[in-house]
Amino acid sequence: MKTSVLSRPPLHELESKASWLALLMLAIGLHIFEAALPSLGPWFKPGLANLITLLALVLMGPKHALSLAMGRVIIGSFFIGTLFTPTFVISLAGGMAAALVMIAAWRWIPGISLVGISLLGALAHMLAQFVTVESLFIQQAALYYALPPLLLLSCISGWINGALAGYIAARLEP
Amino acid sequence: MCDMVTLAANLSSRQNMRNALKGTWTDRILLLVALLCIALSWFVIQANIAAGPAVAEVYYDKTLMATYPLPQKGQASIHFQLEGKLGLSEVVIDEQGARISSSPCSSQRCVLSGSHRHAGDMIACVPNRILITLRGSSASRFDAIVE
Numbered sequence: 001m002k003t004s005v006l007s008r009p010p011l012h013e014l015e016s017k018a019s020w021l022a023l024l025m026l027a028i029g030l031h032i033f034e035a036a037l038p039s040l041g042p043w044f045k046p047g048l049a050n051l052i053t054l055l056a057l058v059l060m061g062p063k064h065a066l067s068l069a070m071g072r073v074i075i076g077s078f079f080i081g082t083l084f085t086p087t088f089v090i091s092l093a094g095g096m097a098a099a100l101v102m103i104a105a106w107r108w109i110p111g112i113s114l115v116g117i118s119l120l121g122a123l124a125h126m127l128a129q130f131v132t133v134e135s136l137f138i139q140q141a142a143l144y145y146a147l148p149p150l151l152l153l154s155c156i157s158g159w160i161n162g163a164l165a166g167y168i169a170a171r172l173e174p
Numbered sequence: 175m176c177d178m179v180t181l182a183a184n185l186s187s188r189q190n191m192r193n194a195l196k197g198t199w200t201d202r203i204l205l206l207v208a209l210l211c212i213a214l215s216w217f218v219i220q221a222n223i224a225a226g227p228a229v230a231e232v233y234y235d236k237t238l239m240a241t242y243p244l245p246q247k248g249q250a251s252i253h254f255q256l257e258g259k260l261g262l263s264e265v266v267i268d269e270q271g272a273r274i275s276s277s278p279c280s281s282q283r284c285v286l287s288g289s290h291r292h293a294g295d296m297i298a299c300v301p302n303r304i305l306i307t308l309r310g311s312s313a314s315r316f317d318a319i320v321e
Contacts, residue, residue: 086300087281109200116201123208137300139236142307145223146296148216155208159197166194 020056020064024071027052031076044150047122049076051161053099054118058169062103069099086137090129097128114169115162122158126150224293228310230272232265234258235303242267244291244308258302265306272306274299 030049037045049072057065073095077088101124105117126147134143197205228244234256242252244267251268253275261278271291274284277299284299295308 081280085280090300111198111200112204113194113198113201115194115197116204119201119204119208133298133300138233138298138303138305140233140305140307142231142233142305143296143298145219145294145307148212148219151208151212155205155212159195159205162197162201163191163194167191170190170194 016060020060020068023052023056023059024068024075027068027072028076028079031072032079035076035080035082044126044153047118047125047154047157047161050095050098050121050125051118051165053095054102054114054121054162054165055169055172057099057102057106057117058114058165059172062107065103066096066099069095086133089136090132093132094125094129098122098125100124113162114166115159118162118165119155119158122154122161123151126154220294223307223309224311226310228291228293228308230267231307231309232256233305233307242272244271244310245269256304258299258304260302263299263302263304271295272297272308274304274306277302277304 027049030052034045034048050069052072053065053069056068070092073088073092074083077083077085077091082088082091098121102117102121105112105120109116130143130147134140230242230244231238232240232242239256240254245251247269249269251266253264253266255262255264258278262276263274263278263284264276266273266275268289271289272295273287273289274297277284279299279301284297284302284304287297290297290306290308293309293311297306298304
């Protein structure tokens with residue numbers, strides 16, 4: 001009787017997967033924590049889970065950041081009981097838009113730091129949520145009346161989260 | 175000695191955080207552009223919604239179902255039910271403003287948000303597809319809660 005030998009993946013590959021999973025679990029935890037916070041406005045959250053997407057982007061690259069953004073919304077929504085509800089769709093649209101805009105800014109805007117990338121991500125997140133609600137759920141332009149003050153809050157949270165991400169990334173780099 | 179090393183490390187990390195908060199010139203220019211766009215859109219929206227008497231507009235999905243004037247002190251309040259996607263939502267418009275008093279949605283955030291009576295205020299229940307916006311001459315102030 002022959003026994004098949006499973007090839008062991010290289011250590012650096014395992015380390016990379018473990019780091020991504022650790023960030024994913026952290027992002028899911030923050031997603032659940034943010035869902036429990038009192039609402040400051042329609043679809044406004046401090047964006048702490050988005051901070052982890054930004055960390056994944058600078059530490060691991062765009063593919064990992066995008067998959068982390070999608071993974072944390074799907075698994076996080078499962079835990080808070082909003083999977084496949086309008087809240088889930090709004091959250092997914094915001095998370096993916098933020099990840100895509102942050103990747104584009106990181107690649108193509110010269111001289112930008114994590115603060116600027118996070119700022120653009122926060123604004124994209126808020127805009128994408130309103131566009132999703134307006135196009136899929138409540139088709140009324142009146143929804144946009146609430147947008148400017150929320151974008152202002154997004155600027156503040158995006159700037160602070162970017163500074164935090166920069167601080168954490170500097171400490172995590174070997 | 176150990177305390178000195180810890181203190182130096184703390185000071186250095188505080189300095190790093192301060193530097194991180196400053197951002198680069200590119201970051202500051204992006205922030206300035208964003209703030210200008212937000213201020214411009216704020217003025218345009220306020221100019222549109224602050225004119226005329228104070229009213230509550232009630233929408234279901236794409237349709238404007240009703241427009242009610244906000245009652246002043248001593249005037250009778252308005253109660254009605256609105257059929258949404260999930261079921262009946264109950265809306266109350268009284269001297270304190272407009273509010274959703276009951277809703278079939280699971281999180282009840284629209285109910286918990288309470289009364290709103292300022293131009294630009296909004297109550298939205300996305301699962302039930304109901305939106306109430308307030309417009310007209312009153313102190314323009316942001317206030318909104320949704321599910």
